[in-house]
Amino acid sequence: MSETETTSILVIDDHPLFRKGVADLIAMDPGLRLVGEAADGESGVSLAQALAPDLVLLDLNMKGMDGLQTLKVLKSGEFDARVIMLTVSDSEDDVVGALRAGADGYLLKDMEPEEILAQLEEARQGRVVISDRLTELLARALREDSRPRSVAESGLTERESEILKMLARGYSNKVIARELDIAEGTIKVHVKHILKKLKLRSRVEAAVWAVDQGHR
Amino acid sequence: MSETETTSILVIDDHPLFRKGVADLIAMDPGLRLVGEAADGESGVSLAQALAPDLVLLDLNMKGMDGLQTLKVLKSGEFDARVIMLTVSDSEDDVVGALRAGADGYLLKDMEPEEILAQLEEARQGRVVISDRLTELLARALREDSRPRSVAESGLTERESEILKMLARGYSNKVIARELDIAEGTIKVHVKHILKKLKLRSRVEAAVWAVDQGHR
DNA sequence: ATCGGATTACCACCAAATGAGTAACTGGAG
DNA sequence: CTCCAGTTACTCATTTGGTGGTAATCCGAT
Numbered sequence: 001m002s003e004t005e006t007t008s009i010l011v012i013d014d015h016p017l018f019r020k021g022v023a024d025l026i027a028m029d030p031g032l033r034l035v036g037e038a039a040d041g042e043s044g045v046s047l048a049q050a051l052a053p054d055l056v057l058l059d060l061n062m063k064g065m066d067g068l069q070t071l072k073v074l075k076s077g078e079f080d081a082r083v084i085m086l087t088v089s090d091s092e093d094d095v096v097g098a099l100r101a102g103a104d105g106y107l108l109k110d111m112e113p114e115e116i117l118a119q120l121e122e123a124r125q126g127r128v129v130i131s132d133r134l135t136e137l138l139a140r141a142l143r144e145d146s147r148p149r150s151v152a153e154s155g156l157t158e159r160e161s162e163i164l165k166m167l168a169r170g171y172s173n174k175v176i177a178r179e180l181d182i183a184e185g186t187i188k189v190h191v192k193h194i195l196k197k198l199k200l201r202s203r204v205e206a207a208v209w210a211v212d213q214g215h216r
Numbered sequence: 217m218s219e220t221e222t223t224s225i226l227v228i229d230d231h232p233l234f235r236k237g238v239a240d241l242i243a244m245d246p247g248l249r250l251v252g253e254a255a256d257g258e259s260g261v262s263l264a265q266a267l268a269p270d271l272v273l274l275d276l277n278m279k280g281m282d283g284l285q286t287l288k289v290l291k292s293g294e295f296d297a298r299v300i301m302l303t304v305s306d307s308e309d310d311v312v313g314a315l316r317a318g319a320d321g322y323l324l325k326d327m328e329p330e331e332i333l334a335q336l337e338e339a340r341q342g343r344v345v346i347s348d349r350l351t352e353l354l355a356r357a358l359r360e361d362s363r364p365r366s367v368a369e370s371g372l373t374e375r376e377s378e379i380l381k382m383l384a385r386g387y388s389n390k391v392i393a394r395e396l397d398i399a400e401g402t403i404k405v406h407v408k409h410i411l412k413k414l415k416l417r418s419r420v421e422a423a424v425w426a427v428d429q430g431h432r
Numbered sequence: 433a434t435c436g437g438a439t440t441a442c443c444a445c446c447a448a449a450t451g452a453g454t455a456a457c458t459g460g461a462g
Numbered sequence: 463c464t465c466c467a468g469t470t471a472c473t474c475a476t477t478t479g480g481t482g483g484t485a486a487t488c489c490g491a492t
Contacts, residue, residue: 157466157467158467159467159469160467167420168424170417170420170421170423171420172449172450182468182469182470183469183470183471185469185470185471186468186470186471188449188451188452189470190468190469191451192452195451195452200386201386202451202477203420203450204383204386204387204423207386207423207424208423208424211424211427211428212427373438373439373440374439374440375439375441388477388478389478398440399441399443401441401442401443401444402440402442404478405441405442406440408479408480408481411479417479418449418478419479
């Protein structure tokens, strides 16, 4: 097996133990070859330039230049290395931020080792790999992305805005109906339309959104 | 106690027409006697001192010294007149504000005349009278009053706070269960306890409360 | 060492609330 | 006249909230 058949990998992570773990893992797969390690973003970028690895495994939480910044630098340069985030954070902000910044994958450190190897293989073939646990979160983020940012552009009618405000006070359909002196069924129709227009799935989400928006 | 069996009444309202209406109404009841009228808070207070009426009917929205201020002055002095708010405002702030300031009653101007007379009779007997329409609102205000102002004093456990945060993101029980990897039934129990501890009635109220509290 | 509480997790059952879908009527604006 | 906002009514499946339990664990006080 010639050296060009294997996938060269650079690991950037400030945790020595974790780098060791990854090194062992990579050693288990004859198709992968660890060509360098870096403990921080700066040296990671230098190494990436010097070694031109096929894949970069990048941690998010590092002291100094953090993972996201490092990612941006790596992606801004003239490397064509694929960068896979390998981190513990499953927070929406981190995941979405990394993917928006051009990450080619986002894997969680708590994945099974075999699973990680399988995903790295996928990544080498040019696939974007993402931990299963995050797909749902990702779907939500995308939905929220397309969500209107204000009542103005949400296309809500007068009546619907009025009812949304009441939702934001925690009122039930019954209470709203009594308050506006119309049938409860009508409220349900309005709420349904509000959810559709705002691309939300429940009155709770609508209430939270409205409160965030400052609709008191 | 005294020479007259009738109840003396002072009306303070900046609306001449409305004072006229009240005067006519009072004239219909032989047990009531209108002893004075005032168009603003200042003269109302003077008249109250001079006439020492049994009841004062006080409007809330008046130019100059408004109804609430007038009420406070009346209640701070050495009068023992009972003050009944008679106004159009059914807003929670007004109602709660007036009652907190010591109002002995809160009646709405859109009540039926006979109903108003009946309530004035109740008031004369020392009862606190409040328009039926407002009782629900009042109950809510009281509940909110006794509501804990922070998670700290709410007595929520770690787990409950954790779940409350998820409620504040609009998550359903099912999603929370998957996220925490415990049974959905368990989430329901936790939510029940949260509602009980926070004295709330639905997850929507809990979510709104949490967001207001800044629990992101 | 044992008792009692607090916490966490689980269960089943039931009533009410919610959300989705479909259909239809009205009144006003264009 | 047509379109739209608002209204009502009717199903249906799902979700939620409440009741009333059981049980394991941990911790502090007796």
